[in-house]
Amino acid sequence: xxxxxxxxxxxxxxxxxxxxxxxxxxAVARRVIGMSGISRTVVDGLCTLPMVLxxxxxxxxxxxxxxxxxxxxxxxARFGIRIIFTxxxxxIAAAVVAFPLMYRSARVALERIDSSIVNAARTLGLSExxxxxxxxxxxxWPGIAAGLALSFARALGEFGATLMVAGNIPGQTGTIxxxxxxxxxxxxxxxxxxxxxxxxxxxxxxxxxxxxxxGRKR
Amino acid sequence: MKIIAVLAACLCLSCGTREAGGKAEKxxxxxxxxxxxxxxxxxxxxxxxxxxxxxxxxxPDIDIHTIYSSAGSLQRQIENGAPIDVFIxxxxxxxxxLEEKNLVAIGTRRPIVRNSLVVIVPKERIDSPSFADxxxxxxxxxxxxxxxxxxxGRYAEQVFAHExxxxxxxxxxxxxxxxxxxxxxxxxGEVDAGxxxxxxxxxxxxxxxxxxxxxxxxxxxxxxGAAIAGRGDIEQAVLFLDWLSGPEAQELFxxxxxxxP
Numbered sequence: 001x002x003x004x005x006x007x008x009x010x011x012x013x014x015x016x017x018x019x020x021x022x023x024x025x026x027a028v029a030r031r032v033i034g035m036s037g038i039s040r041t042v043v044d045g046l047c048t049l050p051m052v053l054x055x056x057x058x059x060x061x062x063x064x065x066x067x068x069x070x071x072x073x074x075x076x077a078r079f080g081i082r083i084i085f086t087x088x089x090x091x092i093a094a095a096v097v098a099f100p101l102m103y104r105s106a107r108v109a110l111e112r113i114d115s116s117i118v119n120a121a122r123t124l125g126l127s128e129x130x131x132x133x134x135x136x137x138x139x140x141w142p143g144i145a146a147g148l149a150l151s152f153a154r155a156l157g158e159f160g161a162t163l164m165v166a167g168n169i170p171g172q173t174g175t176i177x178x179x180x181x182x183x184x185x186x187x188x189x190x191x192x193x194x195x196x197x198x199x200x201x202x203x204x205x206x207x208x209x210x211x212x213x214x215g216r217k218r
Numbered sequence: 219m220k221i222i223a224v225l226a227a228c229l230c231l232s233c234g235t236r237e238a239g240g241k242a243e244k245x246x247x248x249x250x251x252x253x254x255x256x257x258x259x260x261x262x263x264x265x266x267x268x269x270x271x272x273x274x275x276x277x278p279d280i281d282i283h284t285i286y287s288s289a290g291s292l293q294r295q296i297e298n299g300a301p302i303d304v305f306i307x308x309x310x311x312x313x314x315x316l317e318e319k320n321l322v323a324i325g326t327r328r329p330i331v332r333n334s335l336v337v338i339v340p341k342e343r344i345d346s347p348s349f350a351d352x353x354x355x356x357x358x359x360x361x362x363x364x365x366x367x368x369x370x371g372r373y374a375e376q377v378f379a380h381e382x383x384x385x386x387x388x389x390x391x392x393x394x395x396x397x398x399x400x401x402x403x404x405x406x407g408e409v410d411a412g413x414x415x416x417x418x419x420x421x422x423x424x425x426x427x428x429x430x431x432x433x434x435x436x437x438x439x440x441x442x443g444a445a446i447a448g449r450g451d452i453e454q455a456v457l458f459l460d461w462l463s464g465p466e467a468q469e470l471f472x473x474x475x476x477x478x479p
């Protein structure tokens with residue numbers, strides 16, 4: 001009897017992580033396009049960093065931020081919340097690695113919008129919120145959708161930081177990449193192979209969706 | 219065309235020197251240097267580093283390269299053709315699997331050392347749980363080695379089964395990829411308890427031992443060592459293994475908390 005838990009926890013973690021990075025990335029990208037000079041370089045660099053850092057570095061930093069001895073960890077512990085070695089740890093790890101992909105796609109898509117449209121809306125007295133939701137988002141949607149697909153696929157494939165922050169707790173934090181690693185380390189190659197096939201199928205579907213939305217743009 | 223020829227020549231040269239470097243190299247004093255690749259359970263890393271240092275004074279011509287990981291991980295690597303001449307496992311099981319596949323040089327297997335199993339807690343923790351106590355609510359998370367690839371995990375599983383608390387403990391278990399990771403999880407205080415070898419616990423200042431497994435609750439923790447078949451210089455491998463079983467190395471093992479088999 002195959003235990004399907006890794007598939008469900010992987011989908012749950014990836015969907016939540018993608019949603020989180022979607023909201024944060026859009027908010028940050030919206031700010032960044034209005035910036036210039038050194039502040040823009042710094043913010044843009046920081047937001048892209050998780051993409052190029054080794055997952056072990058991210059895992060290490062997350063352990064320092066959310067660990068038991070950190071101020072954040074102690075504050076959360078007062079409310080009975082634990083991040084490390086729970087599936088929320090997996091969500092945070094996945095959201096952090098997925099964020100740059102979402103952020104960059106959103107920033108590029110927002111920058112491509114003709115600023116005269118936005119200015120016209122402003123002279124007609126539309127609020128910034130309204131402009132954002134009725135003009136910016138719809139016009140940049142293909143790019144944002146591509147970012148969603150990419151960040152979902154990246155969240156689904158997250159392994160290194162997840163192993164450090166969420167650990168391998170079958171039935172709680174054991175995502176598909178963790179299941180593959182531990183199955184192959186134990187010589188259960190059939191089981192590992194099956195999970196590889198599943199993650200290939202899901203990731204490929206996400207990439208196909210991305211290409212499809214990009215194709216519609218033209 | 220010329221460029222391609224030069225590149226090809228460079229490639230050949232670099233391959234050639236690497237080949238030579240791998241096998242034997244004339245040292246500065248004219249002795250022939252030999253490489254020995256040792257794959258060993260990570261719980262042996264500190265003591266083996268000391269042993270190798272001592273061995274080097276007797277056999278200066280041998281360069282021993284070490285690969286430390288979980289016994290299960292090393293077993294998989296050897297099965298897939300990793301260049302390992304000597305393997306020291308933390309359990310008989312992983313050595314047995316290599317023997318079944320005829321990967322162990324016949325007649326070279328022997329017990330090297332013995333270890334024992336303990337419960338450790340972060341040093342801030344006040345109470346002292348026994349193995350059975352880990353099923354109680356006072357312990358929220360327990361770190362264990364992954365059962366099929368980390369021998370320390372499998373021995374712990376046997377103790378919990380013997381105590382009749384395996385099912386409850388499994389619900390709160392974080393599986394680590396090797397015994398060092400179990401120790402790290404407990405040291406960082408992210409888990410409330412863990413099960414490691416007593417030698418690991420003694421070496422750490424961040425953890426406290428609260429219980430010791432009785433010998434009749436698990437298989438004996440004996441580390442077998444053997445030369446890997448089909449890897450050239452079996453003689454060198456056997457020489458090193460003989461020395462490890464000998465009095466000088468056994469004395470070093472004792473200082474690190476290991477027992478003789």
